[in-house]
Amino acid sequence: MNTIGFYGGAGGVTGANYVFEWNGLRVMIDCGLFQGGRFAEQENHKPFAYDPRSIDAICITHAHADHIGRLPKLIKDGYAGPIYSTEPTAALARVMLKDAFTIMSHECEYHKDEPLYTENDMRAVFDRFAPLPYNTEKKLNDSVSFFLRDSAHILGSAMIEFHADDRILVFTGDIGNMPSPLLKAPYRIDFCDYLLMESVYGDRSHESTGERKLKLERIIEDTATRRGTLIIPVFALERTQELLAELNELVEHNRIPRIPVYLDSPLAIHATEVYKQFESYFNDEAQKELRHESDLFHFPGLIQTLTRDESQTINAVPSPKIIMAGNPHGYGSRIAHHFIRALPDPNNTVLFVGYARVSSLGRRLVDGAREVKIFDKTIPVRAQIAHISGYSSHADQTQLKNFVAGIQKPIKNVFVTMGERSSSETLAGVIQDEIGIHASVPKMGDVIELE
Ligand SMILES: [Zn+2]
Numbered sequence: 001m002n003t004i005g006f007y008g009g010a011g012g013v014t015g016a017n018y019v020f021e022w023n024g025l026r027v028m029i030d031c032g033l034f035q036g037g038r039f040a041e042q043e044n045h046k047p048f049a050y051d052p053r054s055i056d057a058i059c060i061t062h063a064h065a066d067h068i069g070r071l072p073k074l075i076k077d078g079y080a081g082p083i084y085s086t087e088p089t090a091a092l093a094r095v096m097l098k099d100a101f102t103i104m105s106h107e108c109e110y111h112k113d114e115p116l117y118t119e120n121d122m123r124a125v126f127d128r129f130a131p132l133p134y135n136t137e138k139k140l141n142d143s144v145s146f147f148l149r150d151s152a153h154i155l156g157s158a159m160i161e162f163h164a165d166d167r168i169l170v171f172t173g174d175i176g177n178m179p180s181p182l183l184k185a186p187y188r189i190d191f192c193d194y195l196l197m198e199s200v201y202g203d204r205s206h207e208s209t210g211e212r213k214l215k216l217e218r219i220i221e222d223t224a225t226r227r228g229t230l231i232i233p234v235f236a237l238e239r240t241q242e243l244l245a246e247l248n249e250l251v252e253h254n255r256i257p258r259i260p261v262y263l264d265s266p267l268a269i270h271a272t273e274v275y276k277q278f279e280s281y282f283n284d285e286a287q288k289e290l291r292h293e294s295d296l297f298h299f300p301g302l303i304q305t306l307t308r309d310e311s312q313t314i315n316a317v318p319s320p321k322i323i324m325a326g327n328p329h330g331y332g333s334r335i336a337h338h339f340i341r342a343l344p345d346p347n348n349t350v351l352f353v354g355y356a357r358v359s360s361l362g363r364r365l366v367d368g369a370r371e372v373k374i375f376d377k378t379i380p381v382r383a384q385i386a387h388i389s390g391y392s393s394h395a396d397q398t399q400l401k402n403f404v405a406g407i408q409k410p411i412k413n414v415f416v417t418m419g420e421r422s423s424s425e426t427l428a429g430v431i432q433d434e435i436g437i438h439a440s441v442p443k444m445g446d447v448i449e450l451e
Contacts, residue, residue: 002164004196005447007049008032009418012444013200013357014066015043016418018171019050022144022164022450026050028058029160029171029196033069033100036357044070044116049445052079057140058128059148060085061173062157063092064237065100071125072097072117084138086148087131088156088278092237095274097122099236099267134158135187149187152176153393154238155275159187167450172197174418175395175403179209181245182238182275182296184283186395186403193412194450195404199419200355201396202427204389212390213246219351219386220256224320228347228383231338232324233362236268238393239354240324241275244297245286247322251299262314263304264325264334272297315341319348336374343372348383353391358420400427405435412451414439 002022008015008030015034020027034040052074060083061067071083071093085093101122108115132138132148139145143165148158153174162169170192178185189195207215223230234240240263250256263269275297279290289296305311311334314323325335339361342348356362364372366387371380389396395403404414416428416439428439442448 002450003447004169004194004415004450005050006415006417006442006444008034008043008444009066010442010444010446011421011424013418013420014040015070016061016067016173017070018196019055020162020169020171022162025141025144026055027140027144027146027162028055030061030067030173031058031070031074032064032066035066036360044073045114048074048077052077055079055081057081058083059146059160059171060089060093061151061160061171062154063089063096064154064174065096067173068093068096069100070116072101072121075124075128076117076121081128082130083125083128084130084132084146084148086134086156086158088274088281089158090129090131091274091277092154092156092271093129094126095267095270096237097125099270137163149189150184152178152180152183152186155183155241155278155281159189161189161192167194168192169194169450170196172403174198174200174393175400177206177390177392177395178399180283180393181209181242182282182286184281189403189407191408194415195407195411195413196415196417197400197404198394199400199416199424199427200394201392202400202416202419202423202430204396204423205398206392206396207388207390209390212388213250215386215388215390216246216351217250217255219349220250220259220322223347223349223384224257224259226347227319228345228349229319229342230322231335231342231348231350232322232353233335233350234265234268234324234326235354235393236265236271236326239391240265240268241272241297242391242393243324243353244272244299244302247302248293248296248299251301257320258301259320259322260317261299261302261322262324263302264311264314264323264338266306268324268326269304269306339372340374340377340379343379343381343383346382346384349386350383351386351388353388355392355394397427397430401430401434404431404437409437411437415448416441
């Protein structure tokens with residue numbers, strides 16, 4: 001029987017984990033962490049719904065934790081095959097998994113919890129990576145092969161295009177928001193029989209890239225005029241590098257006042273180093289820029305604070321200043337300390353530049369909370385709270401719809417996944433009503449038979 005099993009990233013954004021079976025060959029696509037609170041913790045600790053030893057190969061779409069975070073557990077539970085991805089994904093996965101392991105170890109020690117996996121399990125993942133270039137066929141057996149196609153979401157991100165006998169199945173992973181200052185446009189899929197796609201922004205639209213830079217410039221100017229601090233919670237991958245590249249440009253053209261900019265996240269600092277190693281993956285515009293500037297991510301005034309001591313020196317520096325720290329959901333000790341200091345003062349601004357999960361601290365601030373609880377302290381929110389959706393590294397509803405509309409029919413089914421339920425259902429409705437293609441929203445645990 002030929003099937004797709006949905007074991008994560010179905011009916012929710014995180015935990016992406018699918019098993020595609022074709023004539024007995026079992027290929028896993030992504031093995032992500034469930035994120036967001038206690039329920040997610042419990043999901044991560046549950047045994048896999050299948051025997052990891054029965055999986056023949058894994059294809060990874062990209063290096064975000066919700067796509068790779070359970071790989072070490074999978075190895076611990078017996079998986080012994082290859083992990084295919086692009087080269088940047090393999091490099092970023094090392095950085096991401098090491099960071100996740102450090103955080104997990106501290107938390108488990110504090111709560112006296114059993115860790116999800118050991119350091120050896122994590123290192124075994126690094127040894128299993130088998131990097132492949134984009135657009136090159138990789139045969140798994142006589143009837144199944146696949147190509148990695150650029151999905152333009154973060155550096156090295158890929159859609160997985162399977163060819164199984166005469167069928168084509170595409171797993172999009174996350175699809176990027178265009179145009180990107182760094183990445184090339186996503187690969188255009190011409191034909192496919194089954195599409196499994198993301199829907200994080202399936203019910204929303206972003207502002208344009210031009211508007212976002214103007215907004216950023218205005219927010220920096222206003223905060224500097226008030227002699228306040230601008231806090232920008234950032235994801236370490238892509239958002240950080242895009243912001244650094246745009247700040248670089250604003251500084252170079254004297255569009256913003258010269259104030260110190262702190263990159264206060266070891267993970268983002270390490271990830272930026274990986275970006276510098278893979279400049280050949282950047283788009284033409286960024287490549288052209290590189291010809292007269294050796295480093296797109298560095299500019300006068302930028303200070304990277306790697307250690308805790310360095311991080312603490314930021315507090316002594318008088319405002320105005322800009323602090324970029326992870327992550328947008330508001331968890332993690334550095335960003336939490338910056339929030340505690342910044343939120344009560346109306347001269348400060350907290351700027352969100354992307355997706356903040358439902359019920360996260362970040363989402364409560366975006367939704368206008370007047371006070372928030374951080375480390376059991378109640379903090380009044382008097383700082384300005386701003387949000388620029390154009391910095392998202394996810395395609396919005398229109399871009400997702402156009403992606404599907406660009407594929408030649410007949411697609412038998414679009415499986416709408418990796419979104420909050422309402423977002424997935426909205427997108428499935430749009431695909432059915434406006435493009436006339438059958439679309440469904442699978443549930444966790446569904447195993448759907450393919451024709
Ligand atoms: Zn992602």
